[in-house]
Amino acid sequence: MTAAARARKYTPRTAPETKVATSAMIASLAAEGYDTVSAPFGHALVAAAKTDSRIVGLTADLAKYTDLHVFAQAYPDRFYQMGMAEQLLMSASAGLAHEGFIPFATTYAVFASRRAYDFICMAIAEENLPVKIICGLPGLTTGYGPSHQATEDLAIFRGLPNLTILDPCDATDMAQMVPAMVAHDGPVYARLLRGKVPSVLTRYKPDYQFKLGRAQMIRDGSDVLVVSSGIMTMRALDAAELLAADGVDVGVLHVPTIKPLDTQTILEQAAKGRLLVTAENHSEIGGLGEAVARCLLHAGVTPTYRQIALPDAFLEAGALPTLHKMYGLDTASIAQKIRGWL
Amino acid sequence: MPQITADARSNMSLARRAWGIRRKALQMGEVQGQGYVGQALGVADVLAVSYFHAMRFQPEDPEWDGRDRFLLSIGHYAIALYAALIEAGILPENEINTYGMDDSRMPMSGMASYTPGMEITGGSLGHGLGIAVGMALGLRAKGGDQFVYNLMSDGELGEGSTWEAVMSATQHQLSNLICIVDFNNQQADGPSRDALAVGPEAPKWRAFGWHAQEVDGNDLTALTAAFDAARCDQGARPRVIICNTKMCKGIPFLERREMTHFVRVDPDEWARALTILDEEMPL
Structure with missing residues (x-):
């Protein structure tokens, strides 16, 4: 245990003004404004x-x-x-x-x-x-x-x-x-x-069908390409809506198959000269971001690359929305990061 | 109730089959100049009774669906199982001199994708019994009357996963599962009984709800009776036969050697061991 962690452990607390319950283990991601x-x-x-x-x-x-x-x-x-x-x-x-x-x-x-x-x-x-x-x-x-x-x-x-x-x-x-x-x-x-x-994907792409081994563009955009998987595709699409209001055009490539990676589609999309941002609900080590980076380097396709991921750390306990904000997985944080990278 | 088919395939005695398994294992050891021959010599009688007394199989069709399944959880015993599979006519005898060589179908540790008759990839210890539970569930769901035999070592009794499977087999009343424990009391660093509080053996299995027997694993008569009892038990419960075996059994100068997991055999000693064995060939 670090000295900081030990000090925190022995610091008494009081109840917060606003009560946010710790998410149960049966975490579902309803309440996102989707059906x-x-x-x-x-x-x-x-x-x-x-x-x-x-x-x-x-x-x-x-x-x-x-x-x-x-x-x-x-x-x-x-x-x-x-x-x-x-x-x-x-x-x-x-x-x-x-x-x-x-x-x-x-x-x-x-x-x-x-x-x-x-x-x-x-x-x-x-x-x-x-x-x-x-x-x-x-x-x-x-x-x-x-x-x-x-x-x-x-x-x-x-x-x-x-x-x-x-x-x-x-x-x-x-x-x-x-x-x-x-x-x-x-x-x-x-x-x-x-x-x-x-239900997220069909709202943006009504004819969306999952295909094993295939990455698919869910939304086109000329300024930024977000390459994402899992729930981060939902967050990327939501962030793209926020950024569209600022005149930033964000494309989202959804990669539901992490392995084998659809390198062909990723390379095709990455070669279009946009800022490339990977977004994953996973540690920054060894997940989608690194897989995409490897794919790009191997092919010599090198757009400006940024990664949105969880830190290489054991994460805090608490309420899920708080934690997503804390670690930058929420929609507002993603939009803010992308603005900063442009 | 399964039919008792005492050595129905041939009039060759179980003693002669066990001798044949020992001889082939020594031949393979000689090819490599090394190998787990101590275990192979020790477990030869158990394998003879398994393949030539208890189990149903078709040598010409190793994946025949009606076969009893035999899982080698202890991958490093592959040399012993290859010898039994050759003796059973599932593997050709003329591949003995490929043992452990590049491109051989008989690698040093047993793997399903290399060898006809090798049901699973063993070697990561504590896996076999859990896989056997799944197979026994599957066979029962399909309405089959095949048995699943899982051969494991005493050392594997130290793996927690073994006990998950032990409890599950009882929970699911897997009367088509027969576990064979080769108890030679020898693991990599020394005697198994000095390593992880293994005993008491049979009472422990009984307490977990199993039909448990403990026998001299180098006594063919006792083994035959134990396999018959395991197959014919009417209880809705899994069965275990704990076989107390002697490492290097049948080659006295090796038996006397300091007990070791990986027995050292000098180059000139292979021929000597084979000569001793040949002098003792049973009818």
Whole structure:
């Protein structure tokens, strides 16, 4: 513990004037001014399971908090409660995949990436088994502090061969990812958005469809290109609206597949001479920003590059809106940063 | 209830099969000049009973769906399983001299993508039993009557993931799961019993709800009876056979060598070991 942290620990506090409750672990990102869809992952999985008897669901005591309870209620015989045992969750999923099933295994991103890594690596990825690992609370989507904030999950998993990595923006992504994952013959790690999930992408691009491995322009803009994934695409689109009012024209390239990265589309868009800003709900180390930077350098395409990401630090506990502001993931902070970089 | 098919495939005795597994493992050790032959010699009787008494398989079709699954959680025992797979006719005998070589189908640690008959990639210890739980769940969901055998080491009893799987197998009443623990009391740094409070072995498994037996893992009669009891138990519970084995079993001068995880065998000693074995060939 640093001296500053120790001093803070022993400093008495008083209740703040305005009460902002700490977000529950069931962090959903409603209240963003968008329409919402309830449990899009769970319902999409039920729909896929109707026509594909290979699909089974497993969880390590987090069915309710990963929307897998929807599947468990629809298909109780195809649902396996593995208990609070994430290593077993991954091994047993591998065993079911060996027997021809397509297991969807759910837990929190922190537990999959930190606790169960060796089991995902050797029991699933090394054998290229079609296990779909669906994980709640990705990046900074809970106020519980580092024990629940998976701010380095993409960094951990990007190094794993065979693994496809998905970071959905909204309810459309989340629902359409499910059949795409089933069709993909290999392991997938997908960040989960659960509860009431906003519908964002179709508001800006009515014909938007998730395509595995493809980045897509959601909004065109001539001054700035934001390359974003996950909920940061929503924030980038919101920031683009704010900046449009100032006469700044911001394009947003949504990259829901982190690996394999759609380098072709990124390079095509990056070559248009705009300021390039990456935006991710993840540590500045090892996530989308670094993946894009590597892609650009390899190709010799070098626009002015800036990164919006979480710091390389264990983050604070508190209320989620406060934390997003503190770490610059909120819409106003993004718009302000981009103005400063122009 | 599974049918008891005592050595139905051939009139060759289990003793002769175990001898054949030992001989092939020594031959592979000689090719590399090293290897986990201590473990292979120790577990040969367990493998003979598994492949030539208990398990259903078709040598010409290693992925036949009706086969009993055999998971090698302990990847470094690959030399022993290759010997058994050759003895069973799943791998060709003329590949013995490729063991551990570049482009071999028989690498030093067992991997599913390299070797026919190798069900999983083992080697990261504590993985096999959890995978076996998933396979047993899957087979049951498909209505199959196959057994899943998981061969693990005593050292793997130290891995927390093993105990997650132990509890889960009971929770799901996996009567189609048979765990075999090769208890040679030897892990990398010394005796397993000195490392992580392993005992008491069978009572611990029973307390977790398993049908548990502890046998002399180098006694073919005892092993046969234990495998039969494990397969025929009527309880809705998983089964474990704890096999107390002797490292380097069958080659007295190696048995007497200081117990070690990776037994040292000098270049001229391979031929000597094979000569000793050949003099003891059972009918």
